[in-house]
Amino acid sequence: MPGCRRSRGVETAMGGEQQSENTGPAPVLPRAALADPRGLVLHLAAVKWALGAIRAFVRLGVADHLVAGPATAADLAxxxxxxxxxxxxxxxxxxxxxxxxxxxxxxxxxxxxxxxLRTGGAGGFRDILLLLTDPLLWRPHEDVAHTVRTGQTAFEHLYGEPFYDHLRADDAASALFDRAMAQIDGPETFALFDGVEFRRIADVGGGRGSFLAELLRRNPGREGAVCDHPLAIAGAAEEFRRCGVADRAVAIEADFFRAVPPGFDTYLVKRSLQNWDDPAAVRALRTVRAAVGDDAGARLLIVNHVLAGPGVPDPGKLSDVEMMAVLGGRERTWADWTRLAADAGFAPRGEPAPGRLTLLTFRPT
Ligand SMILES: C[S@@+](CC[C@H](N)C(=O)[O-])C[C@H]1O[C@@H](n2cnc3c(N)ncnc32)[C@H](O)[C@@H]1O
Structure with missing residues (x-):
């Protein structure tokens, strides 16, 4: 069953970053435009027009009718x-x-x-596009200034409750979110796990379990659990079956602010902690530390963006605004990550390069 995972590597602000190759200025800024200040600003403003049209194209399902070959607007209409x-x-x-x-x-x-952007296309990223341009994630960007002025998320200002409370009260929005997250990782994320040994891994906040399913498929004989909100894990059994790992994977309902299951040698928290402010992120990590207990050989793996320093363009500095305005969370530097981990009882192994999605390894102290 080669490549049971369907996605191919678009990343998203909700998941923490926007592209896999962070080699220069942020991806929304074309290099040529940087030389023309007026053109640069107009280009950025026009991104709204492009996104509105692309969202309509996707919602109308036009791409599905182009699979057979080129067509005119009249044919497609x-x-x-x-x-x-x-x-x-x-x-x-x-x-x-x-x-x-x-x-x-x-x-x-x-x-x-x-x-x-086709429906159900192999390697697709349709749901990511639909999620990122959905009013839930679009409207808070209309009033980032509110968040800067008051500290309240623009999301809460608009919708009257925190993002995840609102999301999980809405089955359709929840399902879109979880499908989009299942499309988030491409080969570059799995490459981070090359050479990472584990016997039993818990993917804490692992959504539908699609990442876990593919990870287990690539690691025969290993076992794992995805631990998340009941709505998020509702699709996990399907993911496990599709990847042929249903006999080695389980889905466990868990609130990472309360308890995660003990007994795993590896705890993975991927693209989740950026959704939370420092005190909440430490609370989640302390829950994992409690599950680790006195197993000195256990490991915490965090997969997240590591922010580049001042003066270095970094897509994480764009998604950081979404974290701030939508969730009250933040992207973090390596110093931030080690400080949070230390507060929760974990010490780092190695120091990663900044400016990209990275696998951070910690041991219990
Ligand atoms: C941005 S998504 C990332 C999902 C997945 N780890 C990935 O990399 O695609 C954050 C995940 O954290 C989960 N989450 C949020 N609050 C949680 C909580 N209190 N306990 C467990 N999971 C939670 C969400 O349901 C969601 O699946």
């Missing part, structure tokens, strides 16, 4: 049951944004990007 002229204008915008191809005859064709 017939297929999805909308007005051809209005759809054509949206498609032209999507093509201008580089997500579709359009030829001189007005025929549209899938690119690798739009192919990834």
């Amino acid at each position: 017939r297929a999805v049951g909308v007005d051809a002229s209005r759809l054509g204008r949206v498609l032209a915008a999507v093509a201008t944004a580089g997500v579709l191809d359009e030829d001189a005859g007005g025929r549209f064709a899938l690119t690798p990007a739009s192919d990834g």
Whole structure:
């Protein structure tokens, strides 16, 4: 069962960062635009237009009708049951944004990007796009200034409750969130685990268990548990079956602020702690430390972005704003990570390079 995991490596602010190769300025800033101050600002403002069109393209399911080959706006409008002229204008915008191809005859064709936006396409990232452009995650960005002024998240200001309380009270939003998170990791995340030995791993805050499922598939004979909110793990059995690891994986309902199950040699907390402020992140880590108990050989693995220092462009500095305005969380430097871990009773092994998604290893002290 090669590659039971369907995604191929788009990352997201909710998950902590936006691209796998952090080699220069933040990914939303084209290098050429940096030389033209007015052009740069207008380009950034126009990203809104592109995203609005791409979201419509995805919601209308247009990509699904391009699998058979190129088609005109009229063909596609017939297929999805909308007005051809209005759809054509949206498609032209999507093509201008580089997500579709359009030829001189007005025929549209899938690119690798739009192919990834098909329903159920292998390696797809449709749900990530839908989640990131959903009003739940879009509207707080309209009022980041509120958060800066008051310290209250723009999310709570808008929706009257913290993000996860709101999300988990809504089955449809919950399902979209968990599907999107299941699309978040590409080969570069799994590469972080090359050479990482474990017997029994607990993926704490592991969502639907899709990462755990693929990790176990790549590590025959190993066992694991995904520990998360009941709605998040509702799809775990399906993920485990799809990856052929149902006999080695379990899903356990857990609140990482209260208790996580003991008895694992490796505890993984991936792309979750950035959702929380320092006191809450330490509380979650202390819960893991309690589960570790006196097993000095156990390990805590944190997979998160490690922020680059001042003056270094870093996509984490963009997702940090989402963490602040939506969740009251934050992206962190290596010094931050070691301080939080020390407060919870863990000491680091090694020091990673900043500016990218990284696997951080800690031992209990
Ligand atoms: C940003 S998602 C990351 C999911 C997954 N680890 C990944 O890397 O794709 C954060 C996860 O933390 C979970 N979470 C939030 N609060 C939690 C809590 N109190 N106890 C357990 N899990 C929690 C969410 O349900 C969600 O699955």
